[in-house]
Amino acid sequence: xxxxxxxxxxxxxxxxxxxxxxxxxxxxxxxxxxxxxxxxxxxxxxxxxxxxxxxxxxxxxxxxxxxxxxxxxxxxxxxxxxxxxxxxxxxxxxxxxxxxxxxxxxxxxxxxxxxxxxxxxxxxxxx
Amino acid sequence: xxxxxxxxxxxxxxxxxxxxxxxxxxxxxxxxxxxxxxxxxxxxxxxxxxxxxxxxxxxxxxxxxxxxxxxxxxxxxxxxxxxxxxxxxxxxxxxxxxxxxxxxxxxxxxxxxxxxxxxxxxxxxxxxxxxxxxxxxxxxxxxxxxxxxxxxxxxxxxxxxxxxxxxxxxxxxxxxxxxxxxxxxxxxxxxxxxxxxxxxxxxxxxxxxxxxxxxxxxxxxxxxxxxxxxxxxxxxxxxxxxxxxxxxxxxxxxxxxxxxxxxxxxxxxxxxxxxxxxxxxxxxxxxxxxxxxxxxxxxxxxxxxxxxxxxxxxxxxxxxxxxxxxxxxxxxxxxxxxxxxxxxxxxxxxxxxxxxxxxxxxxxxxxxxxxxxxxxxxxxxxxxxxxxxxxxxxxxxxxxxxxxxxxxxxxxxxxxxxxxxxxxxxxxxxxxxxxxxxxxxxxxxxxxxxxxxxxxxxxxxxxxxxxxxxxxxxxxxxxxxxxxxxxxxxxxxxxxxxxxxxxxxxxxxxxxxxxxxxxxxxxxxxxxxxxxxxxxxxxxxxxxxxxxxxxxxxxxxxxxxxxxxxxxxxxxxxxxxxxxxxxxxxxxxxxxxxxxxxxxxxxxxxxxxxxxxxxxxxxxxxxxxxxxxxxxxxxxxxxxxxxxxxxxxxxxxxxxxxxxxxxxxxxxxxxxxxxxxxxxxxxxxxxxxxxxxxxxxxxxxxxxxxxxxxxxxxxxxxxxxxxxxxxxxxxxxxxxxxxxxxxxxxxxxxxxxxxxxxxxxxxxxxxxxxxxxxxxxxxxxxxxxxxxxxxxx
Numbered sequence: 001x002x003x004x005x006x007x008x009x010x011x012x013x014x015x016x017x018x019x020x021x022x023x024x025x026x027x028x029x030x031x032x033x034x035x036x037x038x039x040x041x042x043x044x045x046x047x048x049x050x051x052x053x054x055x056x057x058x059x060x061x062x063x064x065x066x067x068x069x070x071x072x073x074x075x076x077x078x079x080x081x082x083x084x085x086x087x088x089x090x091x092x093x094x095x096x097x098x099x100x101x102x103x104x105x106x107x108x109x110x111x112x113x114x115x116x117x118x119x120x121x122x123x124x125x126x127x
Numbered sequence: 128x129x130x131x132x133x134x135x136x137x138x139x140x141x142x143x144x145x146x147x148x149x150x151x152x153x154x155x156x157x158x159x160x161x162x163x164x165x166x167x168x169x170x171x172x173x174x175x176x177x178x179x180x181x182x183x184x185x186x187x188x189x190x191x192x193x194x195x196x197x198x199x200x201x202x203x204x205x206x207x208x209x210x211x212x213x214x215x216x217x218x219x220x221x222x223x224x225x226x227x228x229x230x231x232x233x234x235x236x237x238x239x240x241x242x243x244x245x246x247x248x249x250x251x252x253x254x255x256x257x258x259x260x261x262x263x264x265x266x267x268x269x270x271x272x273x274x275x276x277x278x279x280x281x282x283x284x285x286x287x288x289x290x291x292x293x294x295x296x297x298x299x300x301x302x303x304x305x306x307x308x309x310x311x312x313x314x315x316x317x318x319x320x321x322x323x324x325x326x327x328x329x330x331x332x333x334x335x336x337x338x339x340x341x342x343x344x345x346x347x348x349x350x351x352x353x354x355x356x357x358x359x360x361x362x363x364x365x366x367x368x369x370x371x372x373x374x375x376x377x378x379x380x381x382x383x384x385x386x387x388x389x390x391x392x393x394x395x396x397x398x399x400x401x402x403x404x405x406x407x408x409x410x411x412x413x414x415x416x417x418x419x420x421x422x423x424x425x426x427x428x429x430x431x432x433x434x435x436x437x438x439x440x441x442x443x444x445x446x447x448x449x450x451x452x453x454x455x456x457x458x459x460x461x462x463x464x465x466x467x468x469x470x471x472x473x474x475x476x477x478x479x480x481x482x483x484x485x486x487x488x489x490x491x492x493x494x495x496x497x498x499x500x501x502x503x504x505x506x507x508x509x510x511x512x513x514x515x516x517x518x519x520x521x522x523x524x525x526x527x528x529x530x531x532x533x534x535x536x537x538x539x540x541x542x543x544x545x546x547x548x549x550x551x552x553x554x555x556x557x558x559x560x561x562x563x564x565x566x567x568x569x570x571x572x573x574x575x576x577x578x579x580x581x582x583x584x585x586x587x588x589x590x591x592x593x594x595x596x597x598x599x600x601x602x603x604x605x606x607x608x609x610x611x612x613x614x615x616x617x618x619x620x621x622x623x624x625x626x627x628x629x630x631x632x633x634x635x636x637x638x639x640x641x642x643x644x645x646x647x648x649x650x651x652x653x654x655x656x657x658x659x660x661x662x663x664x665x666x667x668x669x670x671x672x673x674x675x676x677x678x679x680x681x682x683x684x685x686x687x688x689x690x691x692x693x694x695x696x697x698x699x700x701x702x703x704x705x706x707x708x709x710x711x712x713x714x715x716x717x718x719x720x721x722x723x724x725x726x727x728x729x730x731x732x733x734x735x736x737x738x739x740x741x742x743x744x745x746x747x748x749x750x751x752x753x754x755x756x757x758x759x760x761x762x763x764x765x766x767x768x769x770x771x772x773x774x775x776x777x778x779x780x781x782x783x784x785x786x787x788x789x790x791x792x793x794x795x796x797x798x799x800x801x802x803x804x805x806x807x808x809x810x811x812x813x814x815x816x817x818x819x820x821x822x823x824x825x826x827x828x829x830x831x832x833x834x835x836x837x838x839x840x841x842x843x844x845x846x847x848x849x850x851x852x853x854x855x856x857x858x859x860x861x862x863x864x865x866x867x868x869x870x871x872x873x874x875x876x877x878x879x880x881x882x883x884x885x886x887x888x889x890x891x892x893x894x895x896x897x898x899x900x901x902x903x904x905x906x907x908x909x910x911x912x913x914x915x916x917x918x919x920x
Contacts, residue, residue, distance in 0.1 A: 055653045076513075082650055086500040093504065099514045102522050112515040 002118050003027045003046055007037035007061070008053035008080060013103065017051060017080075020107035021114060034059025034067075041068060041075075048118040050077045051101070054088060062088075062095050069096040076117050080105075154370040161362040162355075169351040169358075173344070180343050184336035191332045195325040196299075199239075203288055203301030203320050206233070210316050211303040214245070218253075218305050218313040227254035233318070241298050242319040244271055248312055250278035258319065260294035276300070276317060288320070297322040372400040376407060388415050456534070456565030459541065460487045462558060464506065474565060477532060487563065494529045516540055516558070533572040537564045579640045584677055586637030591681055601636055602678065605629055609671055613664065623652060640670055694721060723761045725804040726754035728768040732815075736775050736800050745783050748798045755805040767899075770875040773868030774815045774895050775800070782819025782893055792890065794818065809901045810881075816894040822848065822887040845885045849873040872897075 004026050006017045014030050021028060029044050031037040033056040041047065050068075054061040065077055079092045079100035089100055098117065101110055210233065217225045226245055234243040234256035245254040257269035271278070274293060281304070288299035298319040305313045375392060382390040391411065392404035449471075450457060456474040459467040464486040475481075481490045488506070492499030501524040509519035520538045527534045543557040590598040611617055612625040630645035644667040651659040701717050733750040740748040783798040790796060795818075803814040824844060831838035831847040838844055849869050876883055881899035 078514075085650070086497055086504055087656075089504050090500070093507075099508045099511075099519075100522070101518070106521070109515065109518045109521060113518050116515050117513060 001025065001027050002048045003029060003044070004114065004118075005029045005031060005037065005040055005044065005047050005050040007031040007034070007040075007050060007056070007064070009033050009056045010053070013053065013080065016104075016107075017110065020105075020110045024111060024115065026114070033057050034061060034064035037064050038067060041073060042071075047073065047075055049075050049114065051080055051114075052077055052097075053080045054085075054092065062091055065092065065095040065097055078113065078117070152370070153373060154366045157366040157370065158359075158362050161366065162359050165355055165358040165362070169355050173347045173351050176347050177340070177344050180340055184340060188329060188332050188336065192325065192329055195328050199299050199320050199322075199325060200288060200301075202239070203299060203318060207301045207303035207316050207318055210318075211305045214305045214316060215307060215313065218247075219307060223253055230254040230316070231256050239320055239324055240318060241293060241296070241321040242274065244274075244276060244317040246278050246315045246317070248314050252278070253314065258293050258296075258298070260296070274319070281315075291319065293319060297326075372396050372404065376400065376404055379407070379411075383411060383414075388418065454567070456563075456567075458487065458563040458565070459560060460563060461560040462510075464488060466490060473567075477534060477565065477567065478529060487561075491527065495527050498524045498527045520561075531569070532567055533569045535566045535568045537566075538562070539564065576640075579643075580673075583638050583640045583674070586639075587674060587678065588681065590636055591678070598636075601632060602675075605632060605641075606671070606675070608632075609668065613668065619652075623649070626652070638674075641667065641674075644670060692720070697721065719758055721760070722758035724754050725757040725759050726752060728759070728761075728764070729754055729802045729804060732768065732771060732775055732802055733800075735772060736779060736802075739776060739779050740783070740798070743780060744785065745779060745798060746786050746796075748779070748783070748800055751799070751801045751803075753801070753803045755803060757804045757806055757811065759804075759811070767875055767879065770872045771813065771815065771897075773872050775802075777868060778815060778817040778819065778893065778895075782817045782821070784820055806901065811899045811901055813897040813899070814894060815897075816892065818892040821889045821891055821893055822885065823889065824887070845883070848885060849883060 002024075004021065006014050006028055007030075008014050008017075009032050018028050018030075026048075029040055029047070031040045035058045037050070037052060038059070041050065052061045052064060061079060065079075068077065076098045077096065079089070079097045080103055081089060081092070081100050082103055092100060099113070101113060210229065214226060214229065217229070230243040230245055231254065234240040240256075242258045243254065243256040244252060247253050252271050255269065255271050257271075257273075261269050261273060275291065288301050291298045291300050298321060300317060300319045302315055302317040304315050307313050372395070379390045379392045388411070392408050395401070446469075450469065451472040453471050454473060455471065456477060457471040458474055459469070461467070466481060466485055466487050468483065478490070478494055488499045488503045491502065505519060505523040508514060509516065509523075520540065523536070523538050525536050527536065539562040541559045541562055543559070587598075590601070608625045608629050612622050612629065614622075617625070626645050626648055630642050630649065633639075633641040633645060644663055648660055648663040648667060651663055697717065697720055701714060704713060704717070729752045733752050736750050737748060740746065778800060779798075784792070784794075786796050789798065799818045801814065801816040803812075803816075805812045805814075827844060827847055828838045831844070834847075836843075836847050836850065838847055849872070873883055876897055876899065879899050881897055884896045884898070885893065886896070887893040
């Protein structure tokens with residue numbers, strides 16, 4: 001089963017992600033900030049991808065991604081951002097994020113993005 | 128232009144020259160071959176005939192020579208034999224003279240005889256007749272030895288003569304021995320016969336032969352030449368006849384090659400050429416048919432192309448018309464980001480022109496860099512194809528503010544149809560670019576903003592009404608937090624916390640605009656964008672100010688120092704006091720609390736007047752409101768105020784001139800309306816006064832006369848003005864002019880026991896003055912009339 005790490009200090013956002021992805025059957029692992037996220041990335045095995053907030057206490061998303069790029073694991077990371085922040089998005093891309101999803105997101109688009117990123121397309125087509 | 132495909136023949140015809148030369152033609156070749164054959168045959172015939180003739184002549188000559196020689200031999204043999212017999216006696220008699228005479232006579236008498244000699248038995252020459260050539264010199268005695276005859280040799284017998292050259296002439300020599308009867312040889316007779324007759328005969332025969340040969344040859348050659356010439360003529364004719372169908376076929380082929388497709392081979396032979404011609408004709412017919420069908424196909428094709436081109440032209444024109452007039456912006460962008468030239472005209476009006484070969488990002492970058500950067504990033508991710516196209520399109524920037532306009536962008540992928548993009552991994556090659564649709568949503572945004580403002584104000588009023596003290600506490604707290612947030616001394620964390628609390632509280636209280644502004648400020652703070660934070664903070668403070676002002680209005684001038692009491696509770700209190708013998712003024716004071724200040728209904732009239740003036744194009748008008756400290760019973764006068772709306776309408780619609788007309792009459796551009804209340808004695812006075820063009824009393828008088836109404840005194844004229852169905856306007860408008868409004872006001876005033884006085888000077892303005900009797904508990908002056916209002920009251 002595919003495993004996804006969701007890193008966001010907002011319980012609401014984590015819940016929204018969980019609900020959106022519930023139908024896919026993916027396993028969701030949660031972290032509340034950058035430090036927690038790094039910890040989970042190192043200890044939880046077989047993670048397929050991560051969704052990561054930008055503004056978080058203790059360690060923000062950009063620093064966390066930069067750290068992950070340095071130390072691994074090599075999994076795709078999508079940022080969860082708010083609209084109209086091109087400079088931030090640029091930094092996230094430079095840090096190694098594969099893309100971003102603007103909050104508030106449409107659940108079906110989040111599902112499509114996650115599925116496309118971690119599931120081979122023919123699986124997506126047949127499911 | 129007619130399209131005409133080239134045939135194979137034409138292509139060949141153009142590449143090489145299909146022309147025959149007379150010398151290389153089949154006819155010439157055939158004629159040449161036949162002529163050569165003819166010449167060879169003729170020559171051979173001539174030669175053969177000549178040769179045969181020559182051979183015949185030769186054999187004839189030989190026969191003549193042989194016969195002549197035989198004749199000579201026979202004659203010589205006979206002569207010597209006879210003379211040998213004849214001489215026997217003479218020799219035996221030694222008759223030398225007779226012998227000599229006989230020999231001489233024999234030689235002289237016969238011209239064929241050349242010479243004659245008689246040798247005695249001892250070899251002595253008895254008689255010698257020399258050949259004429261040797262006897263030419265009479266002084267020389269001929270010698271027999273010159274002839275080369277051996278006198279001692281025995282005589283030869285037989286026909287075969289000795290050939291001897293005598294004086295350049297061939298001689299045939301015959302000899303015979305003269306033998307005595309006893310057999311003794313008495314001598315030898317020799318005769319030389321000339322070969323001249325032989326030679327003559329031969330040369331005559333030869334000359335004949337030559338003549339005949341030459342004649343024959345000449346005849347042969349002449350006839351040969353004649354035959355050849357005749358042959359050539361015949362050959363040419365025959366060759367021409369053989370070649371004619373072929374030449375015709377060739378001619379037809381060339382003509383067809385040159386494009387004269389109607390040419391046909393005329394068949395008149397039943398040989399191979401005829402068959403070939405038939406096949407050729409059939410081929411031509413088929414070629415012609417296919418050519419015709421090709422031509423008709425071409426014509427159809429051309430027509431269709433023309434039709435399509437015309438349709439396309441129409442469609443382009445229609446499309447251009449649509450693009451020029453549609454009020455949506457349409458742009459297309461290639462996969463590489465380049466903008467297409469075709470776009471709706473309004474795009475250029477909104478965002479300005481773009482040079483050719485510009486990218487969309489560069490184009491919008493000139494208007495909003497942040498937008499362009501966001502687009503660039505979003506489009507990069509889209510092209511990578513890692514994320515779904517729908518998501519990428521959804522996350523491209525949507526709002527751009529430029530030149531006072533709010534523009535909303537939406538993006539649509541331009542893709543080849545029939546491909547389910549959801550099933551493809553990565554960005555498919557069928558993605559060709561974007562269609563960008565732009566809408567001007569300035570009005571909607573403004574409207575939404577106004578709606579949000581209104582909703583917020585409503586929320587505030589509701590909050591205030593539901594829980595006045597709670598609301599006031601919230602309002603005070605937010606104001607305090609805003610101070611903390613705006614305090615430059617505060618540290619960032621404190622400011623952020625203050626902001627966050629404001630956002631939460633505002634959200635709870637239904638203050639959406641404030642909450643949104645706080646949210647934006649929070650985001651911008653997190654992003655570290657100081658300029659934007661300052662802008663948003665300013666907007667937040669301004670908004671709060673507006674809300675504060677509204678709240679102040681809501682609270683009234685005395686603001687917070689107000690105690691809320693239910694009307695029923697107040698009535699109960701008054702009832703209770705009645706039994707206690709409290710002074711009347713206490714009752715009056717308490718009763719007053721149930722009344723409303725006259726400014727309130729006047730204010731409503733004023734607002735109505737302003738919006739009406741706006742709607743009727745009279746521009747901003749100045750409305751002065753003066754309640755004169757009067758409080759009125761809201762229930763009792765409710766109907767009156769709504770009737771007075773007619774007076775206000777009349778003043779604005781009929782009385783107030785449009786701005787340009789006012790300027791012409793040197794009035795202030797802004798029309799003025801005064802709304803006043805006052806109490807004089809036991810009467811309530813309501814005045815509505817404008818500075819417009821005034822009542823046209825003369826026109827009114829004319830109308831009154833038409834209707835048979837009295838119209839001499841000002842009071843009578845006023846009554847006419849207030850009567851139903853009277854109007855000075857020739858045309859009714861939606862607002863007024865039907866002559867009903869003032870009549871309805873007059874009725875209402877009369878019902879209340881009051882009256883109306885109208886003062887008006889043409890060009891100066893009109894004053895409506897309503898006077899109503901006060902009754903107990905009705906309008907009461909509670910405050911001193913402000914000094915500023917006194918002169919107009």
